[in-house]
Structures are given as structure tokens and as C-alpha cells.
Amino acid sequence: MTAAMERTDEQQRRTIAEFVRDRAAALDRGETDTRIDLARIGELGLLTAGLDGGELREMVAVIEDIAAESLAVGFSLWAQRMALEYIDRAPAALRAKFRDDLGTGRRVGVTAMAAALKHLAGLGDLSLVAERTDDGLEVSGPIHWASNVFDDALIVFPARGEDGSGVVAAVRADTPGIRINPRPDLLALGATASTSLTFDRVHVPDDQIVTHDLRSFCGTIRPTFLLLQTSFCVGISRTALDESGSRITGLGAQFADEYRALQKRYGNLRDRLHEYADAPASVEPADLLRLRLDGSLVAVDATRLESTLRGGAGYASASATNRRFREAAFLPIQSPSEGQLRWELSQYE
Template identity: 70%
Template sequence: MTAAIQRPNEQQRNTIADFVRDRAAALDRGETDIRTDLVRIGELGLLENGLGGECLDDMAAVIDDIAAESLTVGFSLWAQRMALEYVDRAPQPLRSRYRDDLASGRLVGVTAMAAALKHLAGLGELPLLAERTTDGFTVSGPIHWASNVFPDSLIVFPARTAEGGRIVAVVRADTPGVHINESPELLALGATSSTSLKFDAVRIPAADVLTDELADFCSSIRPTFLLLQTSFCVGIARAALAEAATRLHGLGEQFTGEHELLSTQYESLRERLYRYAADPTTATAADLIRLRLDGSLVAVAATRLEATLRGGAGYASASATNRRFREAAFLPIQSPSEGQLRWELSQYE
């Protein structure tokens, strides 16, 4: 039986924030990767809060705090937490094999579910094809982008069957037939081990199928998916606005109005995030899409303003300002991308 989950206290949150802050520059330089951070987060018992999506405010706060120190870690923590979320909803035999190792951070989780959410929005077919066998499936095709992809990671992915079915399954990254492409050089977030993959007749036993009801499953996890993504947008925006606020003097005074406007937008974003996270059932699909879109827009604008106010010092690649500016550049293209979010939101208007 799983032990009762304890709400993160201030000391735990401060401990992990300090830990991430101390490693942020080395992560950005590519001298280490996020596995060390995930293990420490797991050791503190911070990954399990809000499992099942009933109340996500504690988990949102942890990701918020961590992303304020490093969006790289905040983003990888989100991916880890989503992989845990999926497995926690799996049939008991699958759940018992992987859940505790994911919750501890010892097993790194890859969420490759973006294609499923895009597919269910009517924006494309699932790229992975699953062919039935006597004891499960063989799966072939590409995963165009995923993060936390290490040789011993656990990948959660969607696939379509030739008969028109749609499944969600898990596979270890070192399984025969799983080909991990070399990670490209990124503007930032290189330590997240983000890359593409190809499956070549990968054997998936029936016991590793999480569900064959893709639409219902994605409907159940999407609030968590979007709320926790918004959490890392809020974290990096908060850090950028705080730094920008220290430079609203001299020539920086010309940006006071812009800072005030962004701060107002940020406060609205933060208030909605924690209100919805406390009870996700109070948010409509449109509310969550708008929240995630606003999170990306505010974070990008806040880091741009911070970089403008820092001037030449912020242009130096080793500065925290520069790192936040580069990290936030990923948010408009992260799935669901700004284009997808705008398109989905237009369907409700």
C-alpha cells in the first residue's frame, strides 16, 4: 500500500529551490542533466502530490517554485509528473511495476502524449501504428519530439491500430526496436535530453497497454497536463518580473508602464492557475486552454522585458537573464503550441 502523501511544507520547497538554483547554470552549460534534480525531488516526496487530479495546487506550487530557478528543471519535472500521472491511472499490475520508481525519480518518465492531444483536437493522425499479435502489439513509426529521453527511461505513448482502435502503452527506451535519435543542439533546455525517436516493430506485451480508450483517458488527464504546464510558465514569469522590477530607474523608468501591465496580467494568470488547480472541475476546457495560452504569452513577454532592462549584461549567455530569455523562447512552440492553442480556443468562440 502506498504511504499517505504529505503536503509539501515550506522547508521542503525551499530546499529543492536552493538545490535547483545551485545547479541551474551547470545544466544550462550542458555539464549535467536533469536526472539528479528529479531524484532529489523524488527523495523529498514532491512528485506524488495531486495524483488523480482532484487537487493540484501543491504540485503546481512545486513546479512554480522550481521553474522560477530553472525552467529546464521545471519542464522536465512536468514531464516526469505526467508520466507518473498516466501510470497511476493504469491497471494495477502495470501500476505496481512502475509507479513507485517514477515517484522516487529513480525511473525517468517520458510523456509522448502530445500527438494524442493534437489528434483528438482534429489536427492530425497518430503517427505510431500498432499491429496486433497473439500477446499484444508490435508498434512502428515516429515520435517526433519527446523529453527526458534517456536510455533507461519509461516512455508513455499513444498509437492507432489497423482496425481503428487507439491505445496508450508504455515501453522502456532500451527495448529492441526503439531508436533514439541524437539530441539536437537547442537554444536552451539541452539538459532535458529532448529528441525524436523511431519505433521499428517494437514488441508491446498486452500487460504494458495502459488503456484502449484513448479519448476518455486524454479527457481525464488533460486538465492536469495544462495546469501543470501553466505552473512552469508562472514560475519563470515571476522570476523575470521580479528581476525587471529592480531596474525601473534611470532609463528603465521608461518601462514602468509596461511592467505594471505585465504584472497585472501575471497576477490574473497566477490567481486563475491556483483557483483551478485547487479544484480542476471548476474550469471549462476553454478556461484551461486560455490559461495555458496566457501563461506562454506572459512568460515570453516578461523575459523579454527583463532582458531589455538588463541591457548588455543580460545579453551575456552566462547570465540568468539570458538563460530565462532563451528558455522561455520554447514555450510558444511546446505542444500544445501557441498556434494549436489559438486554434482550439477559436472553436469555443
């Protein structure tokens, strides 16, 4: 990448960071949702950063900067980009049908692939079942959790065949037979349209099947999946630590050692993230899992420290400190959850 291109990318990231910052409080209050942010990210050409012959670290930087202002937007952006990653690896006809709309933000993407990664780790069966028809698949069952579930979204999902084989397919959320369940009230992430769905004999034509080889496909996308998740952990940690650093005086000096230790953990985390993003396919699976686990732990600890140092002001629900504290509370339970990550890492010991 040339110096001029790097400056352009940095300016675009600053532009979208300011846009997201100005909207973060309204998102948190439930007055708007992340579709507007995704569309603006698409307008700036950042949804496809590093996708067409570029490097993943370009997208890592985008998600990191956005999550520094709003984890809700960073999380929705991760889901959007993963849906785009899946479609980018699909057969040409399916790419032509949906890739541009996802890459520009004209259509929102839903990733429901976490269930496949959990299944392939040996931690449960796929909940969606696909039966062959003359011209495609008929799919039934639940999706227990997904985000960006808007009425006009594109859902990319895994399903198991009657013979135990696994497929990945894509379908619009307004396809007959899909029921979007009422959204639960969430801490700080209500604007991400996260909820469950039910498929009842949903027809998926052959030209909307991404792959018939679930295991190989998941092996290809998993490094990107985990690295981009770590990106939004790094983003929110950065802001929380910046805020904390300005308060290590007076009574705050009692937390100076904890702050310095967290800064060291954060620096190590960020260095590994960007190193791994230079060559994702070459990173050992255990290193990716450990990175993702460390990301959630650092984010939780950093936002807790910020909240402690802000005191009563941080306890007010309308404060950015309080919002970050609530946003980070999601990270240990997001799939892959802290429990799953610890279990998978134990298999390498």
C-alpha cells in the same frame, strides 16, 4: 492539509529551489542533465505531491517554485509527473511495475502524449501504429518529439490500431526496436534530453497497455497536462518580473507602465491557475486552453522585459537573464503550440 504539513511542504520546496538554483548554470552549459534534479525532487517526496488523495495545487506550487529557478528542470519535472499521472491511472499490474520508480525519481518518465491531444483536436493522425499480436501489440512509427529521453526511461505513448482505435501503452526506452535519434542542439533546454524516436516493430505486452480508450483517457488527463504546463510558465515569469521590478529606476522608469501591466497580467494568470487547480475537472476546456496560452505569452513578455532592463549584462550568454530569455523562447512552440492553442480556442467562438 494541516498547518504543520504546509510548513513542511514549503520547507521542502525551498530546499529543492535552492538545489536547482545552484545547478541551473551548469545545466545551461550542458555539464549535467536533469536526472539529478528529478532524483532529488523524488527524495524529498515532491514528485507525488497531491497525487494520493491530495490536490493538484500542491504539484502546481512545486513546479512553479522550481521553474522560477530553472525552466529546464521545471519542464523535465512536468514530463516526469505526467508519465506518473498516466501510470497512476493504469491497471493495477502496470501501476505496481513502474509507479514507485517514477514517483521516487529512480526511473525517468517520458510523456509522448502531446500527439494524442493534437490528434483528438482534429489536427493530424497518430504517427505510431499498433498491430495486435497473441500477447500484446507490435508498434512501429516515429515519435517526433519527446523529453526526458534517457536510455533507461519509461516512455508512455499513444498509438492507433489498424481499425482506427486508439491505445495508450508504456515501454522502456531500451526495448529492442526503439531507436533514440541524436539530440538536436537546443536553446537552454539541452539538459532535458529532448529528441525524436523511431519504433520498429516494438513488442508491447498486454500488461503494459495503459488503456484501450484513448479519447476518454486524454479527456481525463488533459486538465492536469495543461495546468502543470502553465505552472512552469508562471514560475519563470515570477522571477523575470522580480528582476525587472528592481530596475524600474533611472532609464528603467521609461518601462514602468509596461512593467505594471505585466504584473497585472501575471497576477491574473497565477490566480486563475491556482483557482483551476483546486477543481481541474470542473474547468471548461476553453478556459484551460486560454490559461495555457496566456501563460506562454506572459512568460515571453516578462523575460523580454527583464532582458531589456538588464541591457548588455543580460545579453551575456552566461547570465541568468539570458538563460531565462532563451528558455521562454520554447514556450510558444511547445505542444500544444501557440498556433494550436489559438486554433482550438477559435472553435469555441
